[in-house]
Amino acid sequence: MTFHPTALSRRLFTAAVLCSAALAAGAQDKYPSKSITVVVPQAAGGANDAIARVLAQKLTEQLGQSVIVDNRPGAGGTLATAATARARNDGYTLMLTADSAHVIGPALYKNPGFDPVKDFTPVAPVATAGYVLVAHPSFPANTVAEMVALAKASPGKYSIASAGNGTLNHLIGEMLQKAAGIQLQHIPYKGSAAAATDVVGGQVP
Known part of the structure; x- marks a missing residue:
């Protein structure tokens, strides 16, 4: 059984790499000079995690430095997002997140621990995906x-x-x-x- 979302819902998952502030690469002799952490505010095994791991592998190959994926699920992504916002703005902490984590958290919580606009600098859109409604084969409905x-x-x-x-x-x-x-x-x-x-x-x- 599948459910095709409305036009509003089709924009659901737009992953974007975000850093805690503008990269401070200009103040360094060479960037990157150490490993980079990519924070993922979702659990391992999900779509965002899978995308992050492919991206981390390719960045490691291109940059010559380890790019580590750090999964920090919880509270709809707000815990990891707040932690990333507090990280040093030196370009070594990035976040790969669904745009919903930036939109929904501030709308649901009075103080989510971050400002989605002031605390982050968008780097690049990475992927989009749709959503479907699925059911176990034993479920007594096919539509x-x-x-x-x-x-x-x-x-x-x-x-x-x-x-x-x-x-x-x-x-x-x-x-x-x-x-x-x-x-x-x-x-x-x-x-x-x-x-x-x-x-x-x-x-x-």
């Missing part, structure tokens, strides 16, 4: 219409997994419920990989 009918007949009976509270796929699930007039039980995980694993295993339909 979105059938799923909606089941959910309407039994409000709160069926659960839906997400990458965590305040993440974009959590909010997409809420948008789906609002648009369809249904009630699902939200099960938050610490990343999309863990959520997908439990859907594949049948723990979440």
Whole structure:
């Protein structure tokens, strides 16, 4: 069963490399002169992590210095984002994040620990991806219409997994419920990989 997002939702995942401030390479003889850390505010195994690891490998080859991926999941990406904002602005701490982490966190939390505009300098867009709604083969619905009918007949009976509270796929699930007039039980995980694993295993339909 697949759910094709609306035009608004198609812009969901735009990964971008962000550094904690403008690179201070001009003050150094050679950049980089030591290893670089790429902070990923999502758990290992998800799409953002996979992209970061490919990027880190290619940067290591091109720059001649180790580029290390540092996964820091939690609080919808705000913990890692705040930590990156506090890092030295010397160009050795970068962050690969979904744009939603920069947009949703400040909208949900009174003090997320960072200013998405003042504390970061965008370096490059890296990737875009869409979202789909999937179900375990044992789920008694093969289309979105059938799923909606089941959910309407039994409000709160069926659960839906997400990458965590305040993440974009959590909010997409809420948008789906609002648009369809249904009630699902939200099960938050610490990343999309863990959520997908439990859907594949049948723990979440």
